[in-house]
Amino acid sequence: MADRPRVLFATAEAHPLEKTGGLGDVSGALPPALAELGVDVRLLIPAYSGLLKAIEGQPLGPPFRVLTGVPEARLHRGTLPGTRVPVYALECGPLYEREGGPYVRRDGRDWSDNPIRFGVLSKVAAMLGTQPNPAGWEPQVVHCNDWPIGLAPAYLAHHPRAQARTLMCVHNMEFQGNYGAELMPILDLPWSAFDVYGLEFYGRLSFLKAGLYYADHISTVSPTYAREIQTPQLGSGLQGLLADRAGCLTGILNGIDTDVWNPETDPHLAANYCAEKKSLKAKAHNKRALQERLGLAQAPQLPLLGMVSRLTYQKGVDLVLALARDPGAPLMQLAVLGSGEKSYEAAWRELARSAPGRIGVMIGYDEPLAHLIEAGSDIFLMPSRFEPCGLNQMYSMRYGTPPIVRSTGGLADSVVDASGAALGERRATGVVFEEPSIGALRVAVQRAVHLHHAPEQWLRLQLAGMRGDFSWHASAMRYQELYESLVGRKPEALAAGR
Numbered sequence: 001m002a003d004r005p006r007v008l009f010a011t012a013e014a015h016p017l018e019k020t021g022g023l024g025d026v027s028g029a030l031p032p033a034l035a036e037l038g039v040d041v042r043l044l045i046p047a048y049s050g051l052l053k054a055i056e057g058q059p060l061g062p063p064f065r066v067l068t069g070v071p072e073a074r075l076h077r078g079t080l081p082g083t084r085v086p087v088y089a090l091e092c093g094p095l096y097e098r099e100g101g102p103y104v105r106r107d108g109r110d111w112s113d114n115p116i117r118f119g120v121l122s123k124v125a126a127m128l129g130t131q132p133n134p135a136g137w138e139p140q141v142v143h144c145n146d147w148p149i150g151l152a153p154a155y156l157a158h159h160p161r162a163q164a165r166t167l168m169c170v171h172n173m174e175f176q177g178n179y180g181a182e183l184m185p186i187l188d189l190p191w192s193a194f195d196v197y198g199l200e201f202y203g204r205l206s207f208l209k210a211g212l213y214y215a216d217h218i219s220t221v222s223p224t225y226a227r228e229i230q231t232p233q234l235g236s237g238l239q240g241l242l243a244d245r246a247g248c249l250t251g252i253l254n255g256i257d258t259d260v261w262n263p264e265t266d267p268h269l270a271a272n273y274c275a276e277k278k279s280l281k282a283k284a285h286n287k288r289a290l291q292e293r294l295g296l297a298q299a300p301q302l303p304l305l306g307m308v309s310r311l312t313y314q315k316g317v318d319l320v321l322a323l324a325r326d327p328g329a330p331l332m333q334l335a336v337l338g339s340g341e342k343s344y345e346a347a348w349r350e351l352a353r354s355a356p357g358r359i360g361v362m363i364g365y366d367e368p369l370a371h372l373i374e375a376g377s378d379i380f381l382m383p384s385r386f387e388p389c390g391l392n393q394m395y396s397m398r399y400g401t402p403p404i405v406r407s408t409g410g411l412a413d414s415v416v417d418a419s420g421a422a423l424g425e426r427r428a429t430g431v432v433f434e435e436p437s438i439g440a441l442r443v444a445v446q447r448a449v450h451l452h453h454a455p456e457q458w459l460r461l462q463l464a465g466m467r468g469d470f471s472w473h474a475s476a477m478r479y480q481e482l483y484e485s486l487v488g489r490k491p492e493a494l495a496a497g498r
Contacts, residue, residue: 226251290376294360306377397465
């Protein structure tokens with residue numbers, strides 16, 4: 001395995017150590033999948049409260065200075081729980097050991113010193129990619145995840161002893177880490193980098209733009225999203241840079257944890273089942289359990305549509321609300337779990353009160369209920385306006401719950417529409433619609449309900465989805481190939497792509 005690439009996977013969150021969303025899921029699942037292929041992959045993550053105990057961390061060496069005026073930091077080495085993946089935890093108590101989330105306070109406001117907190121994380125990622133470094137292990141590639149690690153490629157590009165190549169992975173273009181230019185000297189960045197051909201973005205310092213501009217290669221979480229972010233609609237102002245770097249931009253669809261999300265063994269279900277016609281009958285037990293949990297009428301003949309989502313405009317929540325109020329919509333029940341914008345939370349609570357037995361809502365997050373919605377629903381809803389990758393559509397297909405999705409990002413890449421040809425060829429796995437409108441969603445729901453009332457066609461949809469391969473293995477192989485390409489690429493070729 002000596003010829004396998006050495007990769008530092010730098011991230012602000014990783015399940016089960018810290019998670020706020022999809023980035024945490026990816027960071028907790030992709031490195032173990034890479035390690036199974038023989039990649040020497042090691043995680044770098046801040047030592048949030050309780051994290052050192054979780055990884056059974058031991059100090060790697062003495063404290064060291066990262067930025068002037070910032071308390072000294074220290075690296076600890078441990079292991080990602082349940083795996084053999086080494087973890088470097090960056091200890092700096094004043095920056096990371098706080099009550100609240102990794103990015104926000106308990107009241108939901110951003111930590112005011114986030115640029116310092118993630119500037120330190122980015123610089124340590126870059127330090128590990130130079131000679132000598134505090135870990136005594138030299139990665140060939142620093143895999144930078146989203147804006148919190150965006151400055152690492154810039155630090156390495158301006159370091160005379162930089163050794164590692166850099167991969168900038170974008171999970172969501174909307175989160176950019178844009179701050180005032182006065183932070184340049186505080187973050188130990190040269191003013192020469194504050195340029196349109198650098199990290200300057202409309203007069204501000206942009207962590208994400210720094211990563212996109214200086215990285216040797218860029219990846220994102222689905223092939224369709226890689227194309228979409230080169231357009232004004234989804235490029236978030238950086239579409240020109242991404243289009244210029246299109247030759248160094250790769251879209252790799254995320255996978256899911258098929259051990260955690262497995263209807264045959266899931267402990268959160270009322271009854272387990274697998275991708276066989278006889279076994280699938282057990283889904284009815286989960287439907288009854290879900291109806292009971294959310295106070296829905298025990299109506300087995302009514303299609304039950306489930307949604308587990310952040311309650312935001314991006315996720316198309318307004319479209320589902322309009323559908324629920326639409327007298328022309330098919331007869332159905334709705335099971336909704338999520339939290340987000342307060343206006344949407346209030347609207348869903350009011351709808352549940354006005355339609356008892358038909359609409360069941362839980363505001364917040366409940367892991368067992370999320371699993372039960374995937375298994376107990378007949379149909380899953382994901383009408384996102386944009387979706388870099390999405391995971392719930394993969395969960396729902398694995399659980400024999402065909403999804404209704406809008407044709408965007410990873411939804412378009414993972415769900416095959418139930419057209420006549422795809423159904424006949426047993427490739428269809430869900431219903432896909434184009435326009436983000438209530439009319440288009442209504443038609444998609446009507447199509448899905450019609451198929452649901454045709455048992456043989458519905459079974460084809462269910463089995464095709466359940467037999468799909470959504471594991472991390474295929475994605476990890478693509479990343480391994482990308483790392484090997486970066487390690488083998490000549491410096492002049494890398495510079496030409498920038």
